[in-house]
Amino acid sequence: MEKNITAPLIGSEIKELKSGDYVYITGTIYTARDAAHKRMYEALEKGEKLPIDLENNVIYYMGPSPAREGRPIGSAGPTTASRMDKYAPKMLDLGLKGMIGKGKRSEEVKSAIVRNNAVYFAAVGGAGALLSKSIKKSEVIAYDDLGTEAVRKLEVENFPAIVVIDSKGNNLYEMVLQSC
């Protein structure tokens, strides 16, 4: 089913999302990948404040290529989500509601998705040029020294993604393998 949704996410809308749904996301999302997650995780362990408010927000696991002049961003497709599995449950428990990436997640992440009424989306891996067209604005808001791995605030319009793990814990990747 195709759906238009807004970010930050709304709890009641998350409940309606089902594995296999094709969604178009409009609103504000944040990027963070390996190095930014490690830094945020260490900040939390030290009791420091995070550079972004996680409440109801979506993190896109993505590190773009540099933008050419006059463009908001370069190529901007998803990276493999499982590398963030170590950090994701804690972020979900702190209010994160959505993650966009590609590839499998751990059981711990799936459990954290279910207990927090959250959702894991996949964007099409290797379609960074196409996906960049849905990103209208990009601003580095933290960890600038990390280059492509800095935390960015993105304004997206009709950003295409597929619901892989829904709030009930259904997992599209597992469903397609069982159906054969």
Place this chain on the structure above:
Amino acid sequence: MREIDVKTVTENIKEMCIEANHFLSDDMKECLTNAVESEKSELGKKVLNSLEENLKIAREDMIPICQDTGMAVIFIKIGQDVHFTGGNLEEAINEGVRRGYIDGFLRKSVVNDPLIRENTKDNTPAIIHYEIVNGDKVTITMAPKGFGSENMSRIFMLKPADGIEGVKNAVLTAVKDAGPNACPPMVIGVGIGGDFEKCAILAKKALTRNVSVHSDIPYVKELEIELLKKINQLSIGPGGLGGTNTAFAVNIETYPTHIAGLPVGINICCHVNRHVTREL
């Protein structure tokens, strides 16, 4: 003896880095077109259509096909009658990578130390494989390799008794484990034989072979065809979201090996299997 100024190498490598990251080879594009036709899953077809559109945007707007513009892998065949002048060859290759990645707006994805992890900010150093051949030509293949798929690659040190069935199981295991992580439809490079590192290099080299050309060894060709069929029956599908196109091709290279061993290297590549070759 033919003299080649290393500046020529730098200039060519620079251009090849930019070309490889924006324009996919014709054989790969043809695979994608065929997959769009044959795909049985509706969602799978939608993913494949997105990939075709992505290639069009990449070449028309000069946006890299994938944001992971890879680590620069260079295969360089040097004729033994060539004499390089004007500097050090390896430095010239890395200078080409540096200029290509900076001037071409490509992502810098290399860290200086595997554990300290500071970005080198120019995507150097490259991974360079040298080969000395007859003649006075230099052939360079530049293959940017992304790590979503690289991370799913494997080496199996099989026993001779495992035989061809063992090889098939190894490849299918690697592909199943890779699943959606490796951005299917994948291209599977396989190196059989040699030793621990040789099978891995063969597997990487296999990825640079035209995907519409099979091995000229009859049993290897049959193995390529059979494995591709079996992989596409796994129903992983485009993006791992289900479907009949899980891989575009299985390219296998072989090499003599030891009486006690059967090494198998499996280098997995995503649908953006990038490589450009030039002869100097």
